[in-house]
Amino acid sequence: MNRIEAINSFINEEDRVVDVGCDQAKLSLMLAKRNMPSIASDISEKVISKAKSNISNPLIDFRVSNGLEMIKEGEANTLVLSGMGTHTILDILNNTKLRFDKIITISNNYHDILRTKMNDLNYKVSKEQIIKENNKYYNLIVFDNGNKKYTSEEIELGLNHVDNDMYKEYLNYLLNKYLTIKESSKDKNDKIDMLIDLLNNKIKSIS
Ligand SMILES: C[S@@+](CC[C@H](N)C(=O)[O-])C[C@H]1O[C@@H](n2cnc3c(N)ncnc32)[C@H](O)[C@@H]1O
Known part of the structure; x- marks a missing residue:
């Protein structure tokens, strides 16, 4: 589609x-x-x-x-x-x-x-x-x-997704993207850390 x-x-x-x-x-x-x-x-x-x-x-x-x-x-x-x-x-x-x-x-x-x-x-x-x-x-x-x-997870990652398989694929894509940003940056970035936590929790909860 x-x-x-x-x-x-x-x-x-x-x-x-x-x-x-x-x-x-x-x-x-x-x-x-x-x-x-x-x-x-x-x-x-x-x-x-x-x-x-x-x-x-x-x-x-x-x-x-x-x-x-x-x-x-x-x-x-x-x-x-x-x-x-x-x-x-x-x-x-x-x-x-x-x-x-x-x-x-x-x-x-x-x-x-x-x-x-x-x-x-x-x-x-x-x-x-x-x-x-x-x-x-x-x-x-x-x-x-x-x-x-909304919870902060809903604000960042959305809610009521209709295609769960594509949603999971997207969450994993985002997690990899933020992990790469974190690895390549010397400075601590609270927003990226927060997103990585949210993504890890969300992926665990829907797997
Ligand atoms: C990338 S195209 C998207 C076309 C189609 N809606 C889609 O999703 O494939 C963006 C269109 O929005 C129009 N656009 C941008 N700002 C606008 C505005 N303020 N009011 C109306 N149209 C606008 C542009 O001229 C362009 O044709």
Whole structure:
């Protein structure tokens, strides 16, 4: 399963989707195959005109939009933000009054900050999935409305993972990565030590 297929698997027939940062609108194409309309938006005019010239499907509503600026209240209840960094995702959400029943993210970085700050915006983690595409791991997170008190393990390593085998593989990859960093650095790094402890405990608990 690739990233876009994974996002698609968390979308139900009744969801009204806006994909912000759609690029070539692969998700909207998948949704159209399910006979579902969606909004495919991107900040880049060039990207949208290229997507429009490749795809002509009445179920896809293309928009040039910085974040959610061109999306109106009531047009969508499910937001997809994939292939961008945590700070861009948070900027987009901090700059809108719109609320969503479901937000699906695949951030490139800082998943700990994403989980924490989304909680401040009253969006809590519902499910997570690790996807491996072209030998790279991606952390998909589905948020819904509400607030949660997370443990530090949940903030750092996520929770409610749907693919346990891939999650274990990812945890082992992270453990090796942090052990290598620790070995190659002369200085003590409390954050790396904390992550190594969390990873060792988590791997033990799910093996
Ligand atoms: C790497 S692509 C990701 C494409 C697709 N969502 C995916 O996951 O494969 C990132 C896209 O986000 C768009 N983007 C970046 N910042 C944005 C913003 N503030 N609002 C809307 N789109 C944005 C870029 O133009 C680019 O097309």
